[in-house]
Amino acid sequence: MKTLRRVVITTPLLFVLVSFSVFAMMAAAPGDPAVDLAGQNAKPEDIARVRSELGLDQPLLVRYWNWLSGAVTGDFGTSYSRRQPVSELIGARLEPTLSLALVAIFFAVIIGVGFGILATVRQGGMVDRFVSVISSIGIALPQFWVGMLLVMVFSLQLKAMPATGYVDISDGFAPWAAHVILPALALSLMPAAELMRHVRSSVSEVLDKDFVLTARAKGMLTRPIYFKHVVRNAGIPIVTVLGIRIAQLLGGTVVIETLFGIQGLGTLTVDSVLGRDMPTILGVVALATACVLVINLLVDLSYRFIDPRTAQ
Amino acid sequence: MLQRKDAVVSAPRKVRGESLASKMFSDLRSDTLSFVAFVFVSAVILIAVFGPLPVSTDPNQLNLRHALARPSSEFWLGTDDLGRDQFSRLISATRVTLLAAAEAVAVSLVIGLPLGLVAGYFGGKIDSVLSRLNDALMSVPALILAIAVVAVVGPGLTTSMFAIGVVFSPSIFRLVRGSTMAVRSETYVEAAVAIGARSPRIMFVHVLRNIFPPVLVQISLLIGIAMIAEANLSFLGLGVVPPEASWGSMLRTAFDTFYAAPFLMFAPGLAIGLTVLAFSQLGDGLGGALTGKKASR
Amino acid sequence: MTPRLDRNTLTVKDLSVEFTADGTIIRPVDGVSLSIRAGEMLGLVGESGSGKSVTSLAVTGLTDYTGGRVVGGSVHLEGTDILSLASRQRSDVLGRDIGMIFQQPMRSLNPTMRIGNQVAEVIRRHRRLSKREAWNQAVEMLDRVRIPEPHKRAHDYPFSFSGGMAQRVMIAMALACQPKLMIADEPTTALDATVQARVMDLLRELQQDLDVAVLLITHDLGVASSYCDRIAVMYCGQIVEQGSTADVLMRPTHPYTRGLLDATPIRGSRERLLPIVGNVPPAADLPSGCRFHPRCQLSVPGLCDRMLPELRLDETGCGDRCLHPESATTLVSGVSTG
DSSP: OOHIIIIIHHHHHHHHHHHHHHHHHHHHHHSSSHHHOOOTOHHHHHHHHHHHHTTSSSHHHHHHHHHHHHHTTOOOOOTTTTSSHHHHHHHHHHHHHHHHHHHHHHHHHHHHHHHHHHHTTTTTTTHHHHHHHHHHHHHHHHHHHHHHHHHIIIISSOOOOOOOOOGGGGGGGHHHHHHHHHHHHHHHHHHHHHHHHHHHHHHHHTSSSSHHHHHHHHHHHHHHHIIIHHHHHHHHHHHHHHHHHHHHHHHHHHHHHHHTTTOOHHHHHHHHTTTOOOHHHHHHHHHHHHHHHHHHHHHHHHHHHGGGGOOO | OOSSSSSSOOOOOOBBTBBBHHHHHOOOHHHHHHHHHHHHHHHHHHHHHHTTTTTOTTTOOOOOOTTTTTTTTSSTOOTTTTOOOOOHHHHHHHHHHHHHHHHHHHHHHHHHHHHHHHHHHHHHHHHHHHHHHHHHHHHHHHHHHHHHHHHHHOOHHHHHHHHHHHHHHHHHHHHHHHHHHHHHHHHHHHHHSSOOOHHHHHHHHHHHHHHHHHHHHHHHHHHHHHHHHHHHHHHHHHSOOSOOOHHHOOOOOOOOHTTTTTTGGGHHHHHHHHHHHHHHHHHHHHHHHHHHHHOOO | OOOOOEEEEEEEEEEEEEEETTTTEEEEEEEEEEEEEETTTEEEETTTTTTHHHHHHHTEEEHHHHHEEEEEEEEEEEEEGGGGGGGHHHHHHHHTTTEEOSOTTTSOOTTTTTTHHHHHHHHHHHHHHOHHHHHHHHHHHHTTOSSSSSSHHHHSSSSOOOOOHHHHHHHHHHTTTOSSEEESSSSSTTTTTTHHHHHHHHHHHHHHTTEEEEEEEEHHHHHHHHOEEEEEEEETTEEEEEHHHHHHSOOOOOOHHHHHHSOOOOTTTOOOOOSSOOOOTTTTSSSSSSSTTTGGOOTTTTTTTTOOOOOOEEETTTEOOOOOOHHHHHHOOSOOOO
């Protein structure tokens, strides 16, 4: 079965390739962490000691292997600049990013698919034109610009929602929602715009097909036509695009978190770059890659639900 | 296998007496939207090249007394927190932004084009390995990968656009590989029928000539995306270093002074948005002109 | 006129359909009237562009989905005025009282759905049956249209069916609920010659079994002559001649019908085929007066180019739309010599 092979062979392979490439790239980076960590007045013996503590004196492949075997159990090593295990750092910042991403995906799907179908059903109408304009604009503007615009309207003018910060959901649904809505919306608009466009073109293409006319000639009502005939035929390209956009969305969290002052994985990444904290960056990259690979897998699996032919 | 929107295109055969360029141009002219986009893009490029000269105000001139001034007859687009004239800053930033985008696209071509050619042309094991590497690269969210590269090469405009170029190279690789494979099967047929073996080098040149159109379209699209990427990185503080300005870094300044002067976000934001739209419309239009049918939007 | 019981299953009166294309309004169907009885097959014959397919879509109200508007006339199915029904009631009629099959059977089946489910779908839509019962009935229908091993094949997807088999499936879907009327829009045009006859034979047989009225749209006079009881010839959106098959094909009275026959190969005959001069005019630019007059040998200047002839029918429903019909039968075969 194709998916099984993908799970067992391809996905781990890709993960190893990515993580090794990034690992090697970081090992090749200029500068010696041992020197930085040992401090200004360190003597050569101290530097050498720090180096062997960090394992930096070993060959690249060994170092990578050590990292990898740790990574699969959740141990990503220790941060250079923060003296904390990377996994702890990531763990503390996971929830805000997760909330943000999930809500954004939710918005993207609702807005993208919703407007896409509305535009199809009322072709040539106001909604249709609105959708083509928005979908073009949505991919031409930086997400943080859209975020700033939202803040300007909702926070500054209407004073309806806070402009920064994040509140844990355990501290109350309403404050959490108030803090998450604007960033999630800003994050979702670009994928929503792309999705709108794809949904509209896929669905209208399917609706023009002969077998849909046959369905109508059989007396089928609009809703069953959409569910049984349209979804199965238009679904696969749409889900594929969705998968790609979600992967992109994960990258977008970096910018949106910075804009809204949310202490999530995105801001962790940016801080780590400025502090040249390689283990943390590597940890975040590994996590992000794992997410994308899982998403690809889920997309593959969904194919067989959408179009039964793929299961054969 | 799913249809890719960037499907392979074979270049229109040259008609005797009519160059490819003039044919493309006349096709483009007939599509109003694409023509407008073309004009806009040309205007932007002209501003990038000649812009700073006619503008009298120095973009880096500090006018602290007039800091955060609203648009007026003296300062057409207002001033930022250091009193710098936004209008002249916008003009001079055009060159920086465009060059930055060009750099990113150039890097992606340098990496992706030869590798894509090799993978598509030779196939087999080489292709497998390269494609796997390519898939791996595509498994990391773009911005995160870019940031990781910046961590290695250091912040700054040149280095961060290099990082963007690296991140873009898989899409060039894929496109070039696909186009090459399609063209190669064509030319093999030709070669079999034609006068014996043609040297691989001639074939390479032939392949390049034929994959040029879709690559050109992709370049146009990527320039737009690169501008947004530059904006993102500058916003994060990893891109342009002051006092130099790009449209992205102007947005960063606007963010820093957001509560005091929210109007500062509009000029650079609209500049980016319109230019990206123009480039992507141009790309669509070129694609339409080259395949002989209307753009897919 | 003496009142008489309308024994017709389908009565179409003065049906007109308009489309707007690039700002111009065209009328591909202009005042078409026809009627069909139970168990009878009426062939609506014409070249492409004559409006015959649009007529079939308009009868079912499906033009709403393909861009046209019905702007005049009425369609009655056993007394019910189809076009005045609300959209929900109309979709109740479709599939249950009217079954339809189309020209390209492979494209008319959902590639992602099993054949059995596609037939069962129409059954469940119009009858209160469980999934299992509907499936069983679907398999029965597939058997009836002579699909071999129907219980197995019902699980298959359309891609594993040939054109002829796919059309049989379409017939199964159209007749599953035992409709009163079946509309077949060029059902055999896309099929191989040998398959065509088999499918038409099947259609005829089922028609007789179920006593269904059938409207057969075709450009193929051979098919019409072999299977239809009556024929109506269409040109430029209007019916120009109609009558029993024998009458129309043996003793055509309209020059266009005559022209069509002369252009149709007949097995065994070695006569030259004579094309009709000129081309079918575009719908946006119809000639004045009789629409056929520019191509007609018998056209009388001052008369045929001014007056649009009416369709005159006798008591048996036979007739034509020509100002001098007698001449058509004596038309010398030879539109142009040499």
